[in-house]
Amino acid sequence: MSPSNFIFGLFFLSTATVGSAKLAIAGEPEAARQKELVHLVRQDCGSCHGMTLKGGLGPALLPENLRDKPAEGLAATIYYGRPGTPMPPWKAFLSEAEAAWIVDKLMTEFPQ
Amino acid sequence: MRLLLIAFFALFLNACAGPQLRGTSDLGLIIERASGHVTLINTTARQPYARIGGLGDLSHASAVYSRDGRYAFIFGRDGGLTKIDLLEARIVKRIIQSGNAIGGSISQDGRIVVAQNYTPGGIKAFDSDTLELLSEVPAEFAPGHFSKVVGLADTTGNKFAYALFDGGEIRVTDFSHPRQPTTQKFPAGKQPYDGLVTPDGRYYLAGLFGEDGVAMLDLWQPEKGARKILENYGRGQEKLPVFKMPHLRGWSVAQGKAYLPAIGRHEVLVVDVATWKEVGRIPVRGQPVFVMARPDGRQIWVNFAFPDNGKVDVIDTLAGKVVHAFEPGKAILHMEFAPRGENVWLSARDDNKVLIYNTENFAKLGEIPVESPSGIFFTSRAVRTGF
Numbered sequence: 001m002s003p004s005n006f007i008f009g010l011f012f013l014s015t016a017t018v019g020s021a022k023l024a025i026a027g028e029p030e031a032a033r034q035k036e037l038v039h040l041v042r043q044d045c046g047s048c049h050g051m052t053l054k055g056g057l058g059p060a061l062l063p064e065n066l067r068d069k070p071a072e073g074l075a076a077t078i079y080y081g082r083p084g085t086p087m088p089p090w091k092a093f094l095s096e097a098e099a100a101w102i103v104d105k106l107m108t109e110f111p112q
Numbered sequence: 113m114r115l116l117l118i119a120f121f122a123l124f125l126n127a128c129a130g131p132q133l134r135g136t137s138d139l140g141l142i143i144e145r146a147s148g149h150v151t152l153i154n155t156t157a158r159q160p161y162a163r164i165g166g167l168g169d170l171s172h173a174s175a176v177y178s179r180d181g182r183y184a185f186i187f188g189r190d191g192g193l194t195k196i197d198l199l200e201a202r203i204v205k206r207i208i209q210s211g212n213a214i215g216g217s218i219s220q221d222g223r224i225v226v227a228q229n230y231t232p233g234g235i236k237a238f239d240s241d242t243l244e245l246l247s248e249v250p251a252e253f254a255p256g257h258f259s260k261v262v263g264l265a266d267t268t269g270n271k272f273a274y275a276l277f278d279g280g281e282i283r284v285t286d287f288s289h290p291r292q293p294t295t296q297k298f299p300a301g302k303q304p305y306d307g308l309v310t311p312d313g314r315y316y317l318a319g320l321f322g323e324d325g326v327a328m329l330d331l332w333q334p335e336k337g338a339r340k341i342l343e344n345y346g347r348g349q350e351k352l353p354v355f356k357m358p359h360l361r362g363w364s365v366a367q368g369k370a371y372l373p374a375i376g377r378h379e380v381l382v383v384d385v386a387t388w389k390e391v392g393r394i395p396v397r398g399q400p401v402f403v404m405a406r407p408d409g410r411q412i413w414v415n416f417a418f419p420d421n422g423k424v425d426v427i428d429t430l431a432g433k434v435v436h437a438f439e440p441g442k443a444i445l446h447m448e449f450a451p452r453g454e455n456v457w458l459s460a461r462d463d464n465k466v467l468i469y470n471t472e473n474f475a476k477l478g479e480i481p482v483e484s485p486s487g488i489f490f491t492s493r494a495v496r497t498g499f
Contacts (some may be wrong), residue, residue, distance in 0.1 A: 044418045047356045050189055055212060056230060057260060057277065057357060081356055088353030102388035
């Protein structure tokens, strides 16, 4: 093994480790599932929050609207709903980790 | 002489090439919610004939028609109001009238188009010729608090009835003097989510989300105030989650009865329009969104909220039960009947198609490729009150 190959091997190992550690923390859904979740948010959450997430009968869900709100509370709102408002619980269709992933994307930049 | 003949012939050809005359009663449009386009269609040919773009955010867009059925006024989610000429297949005029809109309506005399807005909460009246702003009525229900407006419907005398989601009121604004409108206010109940005017223009109903019941106002005797019908239809049972708000319009009335979606129950509620008493409830396969009568009132077609939005149930009003249940496609968002009801057109959003069915034998007649279709609006709406 040449030195350069060895270095490359080390580099590969370290990025792979970092990648999997991140996966474990964020519970990032797989690519196909991410696509489903994005479709769910834009189309079905969009019934009330707008397809562009600028709001409708429900509030706007753009990063500037969510900035001051705790991510955990937002994820709980998706998962359990919010009694007294029309926001229903979505727990039959996604996991808590997926709700957290949606919040994370909403707070930064939601995919098209 | 020869030259003269040629000139004459050219003139004759020119006349032939002039615009073909045609009526508008079998035309319509399909909203393509994601791409800001509308597809123009013909219900006789059952085919599209043009496509127009540049209409902005059309998620939850709706359309109303001028009295002659030639012009469509399209209300976009982003506050866009676009006037389209169906014969020339072009945009006549487009304005941005608010920040967040939910629909609109046109006056009895066809001169005023009114938009209903979430942000800023209220309604705005426009000249239907020029789209010039005539007046604006904010939905202020407490000092400094403006409500989202839902359920705007035209009624007789250039009056418009609507409800305030946050304010819990029904309001009736009279645009007889379009620049000096007057408004009456009626307490209605918790969180009205949509409304309808009966086809005769007499009653306004506002469905309530925050409580079991429907608020009803007799527009012929508004001094009597709004009252509740179908009170406590949920019988205190816990509601099922509602993943999409139902929609109400005058199409709910058939054969002297109103067929209304229950909230948080997989049922269609049946009310006698003479007594406003519940006379039945029909179990269906999900949370109803659109409960639409075929123009003759013999059938009621029902589509559903997520996750049952691939299903459609058909109720026979004579039998009082579902007689046909099927899964025509992915995400059936809207339905529209041919003017006299022999066919129905269904938007299958996630199939990128509009499907056409025979309503008598439920056979599929065809389909049209359309990108992410939602609302379908035929010009037959032009002559109906409350559409």
